[in-house]
Amino acid sequence: MRFTEEHEWLLIEGDLVVVGITEHAATQLGDVVFVELPELETAAAKGDEVVVIESVKAASDILAPLDGEIVEVNDALVDNPSLVNEDPTGEAWFFKMKVDDLAAVDAYMTEDEYKDFIGE
Amino acid sequence: MTTGLLDLPLSGLHTELGGKFVPFAGYSMPVQYAAGVMAEHLWTREKAGLFDVSHMGQVRLPLDQAAALERIAPIEVEGLAEGRQRYGFLTNEAGGLVDDFMIARYEDCFVVVINAARRAEDLALFEKHLTGFEVISDRALLALQGPLAESALAKLLPDVAQMRFMDVRKLAWQGVELWLSRSGYTGEDGFEISVPVTLADDFARALLAMDAVAPIGLGARDSLRMEAGLPLYGNDLSETISPVEAGLSWGISKSRRPDGAKAGEYLGAAVIASHLGGKAARKRIGLVPEGRAPMRGGVPLFLSETSATQIGEITSGGFGPSLGHPIAMALVQSDTAADVPIWGELRGKRHPMRQVDLPFFKTSYKR
Numbered sequence: 001m002r003f004t005e006e007h008e009w010l011l012i013e014g015d016l017v018v019v020g021i022t023e024h025a026a027t028q029l030g031d032v033v034f035v036e037l038p039e040l041e042t043a044a045a046k047g048d049e050v051v052v053i054e055s056v057k058a059a060s061d062i063l064a065p066l067d068g069e070i071v072e073v074n075d076a077l078v079d080n081p082s083l084v085n086e087d088p089t090g091e092a093w094f095f096k097m098k099v100d101d102l103a104a105v106d107a108y109m110t111e112d113e114y115k116d117f118i119g120e
Numbered sequence: 121m122t123t124g125l126l127d128l129p130l131s132g133l134h135t136e137l138g139g140k141f142v143p144f145a146g147y148s149m150p151v152q153y154a155a156g157v158m159a160e161h162l163w164t165r166e167k168a169g170l171f172d173v174s175h176m177g178q179v180r181l182p183l184d185q186a187a188a189l190e191r192i193a194p195i196e197v198e199g200l201a202e203g204r205q206r207y208g209f210l211t212n213e214a215g216g217l218v219d220d221f222m223i224a225r226y227e228d229c230f231v232v233v234i235n236a237a238r239r240a241e242d243l244a245l246f247e248k249h250l251t252g253f254e255v256i257s258d259r260a261l262l263a264l265q266g267p268l269a270e271s272a273l274a275k276l277l278p279d280v281a282q283m284r285f286m287d288v289r290k291l292a293w294q295g296v297e298l299w300l301s302r303s304g305y306t307g308e309d310g311f312e313i314s315v316p317v318t319l320a321d322d323f324a325r326a327l328l329a330m331d332a333v334a335p336i337g338l339g340a341r342d343s344l345r346m347e348a349g350l351p352l353y354g355n356d357l358s359e360t361i362s363p364v365e366a367g368l369s370w371g372i373s374k375s376r377r378p379d380g381a382k383a384g385e386y387l388g389a390a391v392i393a394s395h396l397g398g399k400a401a402r403k404r405i406g407l408v409p410e411g412r413a414p415m416r417g418g419v420p421l422f423l424s425e426t427s428a429t430q431i432g433e434i435t436s437g438g439f440g441p442s443l444g445h446p447i448a449m450a451l452v453q454s455d456t457a458a459d460v461p462i463w464g465e466l467r468g469k470r471h472p473m474r475q476v477d478l479p480f481f482k483t484s485y486k487r
């Protein structure tokens with residue numbers, strides 16, 4: 001698993017990259033009450049806002065971590081947004097991307113680096 | 121830390137309880153504790169939540185200032201009975217709201233509780249119109265809210281069981297005088313308790329030691345008051361919104377209305393009288409989004425998915441934990457029909473909402 005400075009986690013699964021938010025991010029957000037997922041087969045450029053998450057406190061976004069195409073989304077989050085708090089790094093993945101360059105994932109932080117980054 | 125923010129007298133206790141702090145009205149305040157906003161909100165509706173609202177201003181006013189206060193607030197102050205509290209607001213020359221407040225009449229003085237963020241504006245008005253008032257700086261203000269608030273508080277102060285909604289009393293705890301009102305800002309039965317700073321920590325801990333009582337942060341305070349349809353100054357109330365537009369006509373005492381014995385003679389009286397007579401340009405309404413996306417303050421409102429004419433905007437909005445769906449309050453043109461859908465524009469897309477009566481969640485005050 002790799003981590004972005006925007007508190008997303010990336011996991012390579014075959015030729016796809018699975019994207020979610022970290023436990024740290026989920027805790028900071030508080031109770032998630034709404035998730036808006038991207039349309040399937042959407043082309044996304046690195047840095048595009050692809051997901052909207054609303055907690056009881058505020059709205060925030062998930063940015064596309066890499067250039068590619070959204071090929072799968074986790075519809076379970078739409079009906080049950082609290083999954084994001086319950087299992088952020090497991091069941092609550094947000095989307096899967098087919099990326100142009102799978103090796104680009106390695107440029108992101110390792111778990112140890114991420115822990116340093118958030119000061120744990 | 122030198123953040124320029126003031127600490128609450130109980131900030132040590134909040135830290136110990138796992139509070140997460142945010143800046144609010146010049147204070148560093150706990151927005152939530154470990155349980156989180158949702159759990160804290162639901163706890164308050166089922167049990168008893170303890171809130172630290174010491175940021176609010178407490179002002180002691182001599183009893184002989186009743187008539188003077190009536191010059192800056194369209195409420196009956198002289199007729200307020202001893203042992204009772206009333207809601208009121210300060211107005212400006214344009215008929216807008218300077219602040220809203222609670223005023224309690226005790227045997228020897230009035231106590232006015234004002235919003236922290238409006239302290240400077242309120243005190244400027246007081247300076248100009250009142251004499252002998254005193255800003256109280258040695259008392260914390262706590263609120264205990266929820267269906268178990270009475271039984272919990274009665275363990276420390278048995279006499280509170282005899283109070284009804286909007287009663288106020290001075291009662292002693294450990295030989296020190298507390299000022300209590302049966303009121304709050306959650307839609308639940310409950311109490312607000314003014315306690316000397318020196319005793320506040322002991323008093324809060326005595327309550328928190330009870331199974332029914334948990335600490336509740338600002339986040340849940342906001343969602344609770346929204347569900348109860350209660351406006352918040354700075355969101356739903358401002359200097360350019362009249363009390364009538366804000367849906368607070370009920371708060372203008374009968375004697376101060378145009379046909380009352382003490383009509384007018386307060387700032388903005390003519391404008392407010394015309395608004396009471398049907399000339400208000402806007403009104404505050406309740407909205408329930410059809411989808412799950414919360415619609416927050418600032419969202420512009422329209423009468424259709426395509427209309428170019430904005431009819432108002434959301435003033436407060438978010439998720440209602442006890443309702444399980446988003447809710448919003450809005451200020452819209454007063455000629456907006458009550459039975460039509462209202463569309464809110466969020467991230468470039470319009471979403472329909474239905475208009476509903478306030479409050480969203482049935483209040484349970486002990487009248």
